[in-house]
Amino acid sequence: MAVSEGLAIGALARRTGLAVSAIRYYEAQGLIAPWRNAGGQRRYQRADIRRLSFVMIAQQFGLTLPEIREVLSGLPGKRTPTPQDWKAISVRLRTHLDQRIDTLKRLRDNLDGCIGCGCLSLPKCKLYNPDDRAKSHGSGPRYLMGDAPED
Amino acid sequence: MAVSEGLAIGALARRTGLAVSAIRYYEAQGLIAPWRNAGGQRRYQRADIRRLSFVMIAQQFGLTLPEIREVLSGLPGKRTPTPQDWKAISVRLRTHLDQRIDTLKRLRDNLDGCIGCGCLSLPKCKLYNPDDRAKSHGSGPRYLMGDAPED
DNA sequence: CCTTGACCTAAAGTTAGGTTTAGAAATTAC
DNA sequence: GTAATTTCTAAACCTAACTTTAGGTCAAGG
Numbered sequence: 323m324a325v326s327e328g329l330a331i332g333a334l335a336r337r338t339g340l341a342v343s344a345i346r347y348y349e350a351q352g353l354i355a356p357w358r359n360a361g362g363q364r365r366y367q368r369a370d371i372r373r374l375s376f377v378m379i380a381q382q383f384g385l386t387l388p389e390i391r392e393v394l395s396g397l398p399g400k401r402t403p404t405p406q407d408w409k410a411i412s413v414r415l416r417t418h419l420d421q422r423i424d425t426l427k428r429l430r431d432n433l434d435g436c437i438g439c440g441c442l443s444l445p446k447c448k449l450y451n452p453d454d455r456a457k458s459h460g461s462g463p464r465y466l467m468g469d470a471p472e473d
Numbered sequence: 474m475a476v477s478e479g480l481a482i483g484a485l486a487r488r489t490g491l492a493v494s495a496i497r498y499y500e501a502q503g504l505i506a507p508w509r510n511a512g513g514q515r516r517y518q519r520a521d522i523r524r525l526s527f528v529m530i531a532q533q534f535g536l537t538l539p540e541i542r543e544v545l546s547g548l549p550g551k552r553t554p555t556p557q558d559w560k561a562i563s564v565r566l567r568t569h570l571d572q573r574i575d576t577l578k579r580l581r582d583n584l585d586g587c588i589g590c591g592c593l594s595l596p597k598c599k600l601y602n603p604d605d606r607a608k609s610h611g612s613g614p615r616y617l618m619g620d621a622p623e624d
Numbered sequence: 625c626c627t628t629g630a631c632c633t634a635a636a637g638t639t640a641g642g643t644t645t646a647g648a649a650a651t652t653a654c
Numbered sequence: 655g656t657a658a659t660t661t662c663t664a665a666a667c668c669t670a671a672c673t674t675t676a677g678g679t680c681a682a683g684g
Contacts (some may be wrong), residue, residue, distance in 0.1 A: 330651090332660060334632070342661085343643055363661055382580060384648090416584055422639045423577050430570050433563060470623060481681095483630060493631085494673055502671090512680050514631055538671070625684100632679065637672105644667070651660065 328357070328365030338374045345374065353377055353389045353394065369402045376411070383419050393418075479508070479516030489525045496525065502538045504528055504545065520553045527562070534570050544569075 333343045349364075354373060356364040361370045373394070378388045396411045403437050486493045499505050500515075505524055507515040524545070527582045547562045548554045 330660075336622060341643075344641085346662095347642055355676085359650095363650070379584075381641095383577070412587065416581065419581050419584065423574060423581065426534075426570060426574050426577070430567065430574065433530075433567055433570065436563065467583060481630075492673075495671085497632095498672060500673095510680095512631085514680070628681100628683085630679100630681075633677095635675085637674070639672100640670095642668080645665085647663095649660100649662070651658100653658075654656090 327359070328367060329370070331356075331364050331366070334366045334374070336369060337371045338378070340374060348374070348377065348387070352391050353387060355369070367402065372403070372408070373397075376408070376415075380415055380418075383415060385415075385418060389418070405429055476561075478510070479518060480521070482507075482515045482517070485517045485521060485525070488522045489529070491525060491529070499525070499528065499538070503542050504538060518553065523554070523559070524548075529560070531566055534566060535573055536566075538571060540569070 329337070331345055332344050334340075335345060340347075345354070346364075349356065354366075354370055354377075356366045356370070356450055359365050376394070377390055379397075380393065385393070393411055393414050395413060480488070482493050482496055485491075486496060489496075496505070497515075500507065502567055505517075505521055507517045507521070510516050527545070528538075531544065536544070544562055544565050547565060547569075573599055
């Protein structure tokens with residue numbers, strides 16, 4: 323097997339620790355774009371190991387796959403990404419992470435404020451601030467606190 | 474309508490901002506336990522407004538429903554929870570939150586270390602530490618980094 | 625009394641992020 | 655040259671956290 327033929331999906335899976343099915347799924351989500359060999363099988367560049375590694379790291383940071391795709395769009399399309407390229411998107415990732423940490427800290431501060439006041443069900447409690455409501459995990463609409471009457 | 478008859482599910486929904494279907498779902502998950510009136514309809518205590526509010530707040534903090542049920546088990550079963558009771562479980566919630574913040578901070582530090590070194594795909598990179606891999610959102614096994622060869 | 629709105633249950637649908645399965649074709653190993 | 659691996663596609667299945675739907679019952683107002 324010649325060096326320049328690229329990696330088969332199984333090899334990429336072994337190199338990244340991902341399941342083969344996950345790699346195919348990521349392709350369907352637009353996170354990675356292999357080419358096909360004569361027999362129709364997927365072939366990957368060595369740089370794709372790094373790419374998928376980045377995906378895994380970004381997931382730990384809580385980014386969704388669409389968000390990761392967005393961040394990855396900062397990479398050069400044609401040429402193999404350089405360390406500089408990776409550094410640039412790592413910085414973008416750090417921005418996401420910083421925001422997440424700030425949000426959680428703000429929630430913590432609000433909680434601290436509420437521990438003493440026992441206002442848990444009052445609309446005025448900062449914990450009900452819709453801005454803080456993470457459109458977190460799970461689907462479907464999450465209803466926000468309406469204008470509840472007294473109590 | 475007499476004061477002591479309790480709240481109907483629609484009233485509770487309006488007071489909390491939750492959907493009626495969500496409240497029923499929480500009951501199925503053991504997060505709240507209404508009684509039934511003569512006609513078989515659910516009736517809630519006023520303290521349940523606070524209880525559901527707590528559920529919503531805990532969700533913002535990233536707790537799963539089973540985790541929230543666990544935290545809520547710290548509340549007295551029979552008597553109406555006092556501000557002290559709420560304070561106690563708020564402290565438990567804060568512990569969860571602190572852990573999450575610490576984990577994210579640790580990830581951020583690792584990222585900072587990696588931005589410079591460009592090691593993104595190296596097994597030695599701290600970002601691959603399995604301990605840091607949040608068993609995050611989404612189901613099914615997440616394969617961890619195996620012992621990948623060089624590169 | 626009767627209509628309208630709120631409520632009931634059970635089951636199916638939804639989204640994210642994948643995995644599993646089934647049957648067929650390509651590769652690799654011997 | 656054949657057997658054993660891999661890979662292929664498409665579709666179904668999985669979990670969490672809900673919503674929607676369907677068909678029927680309860681409660682409140684006039």
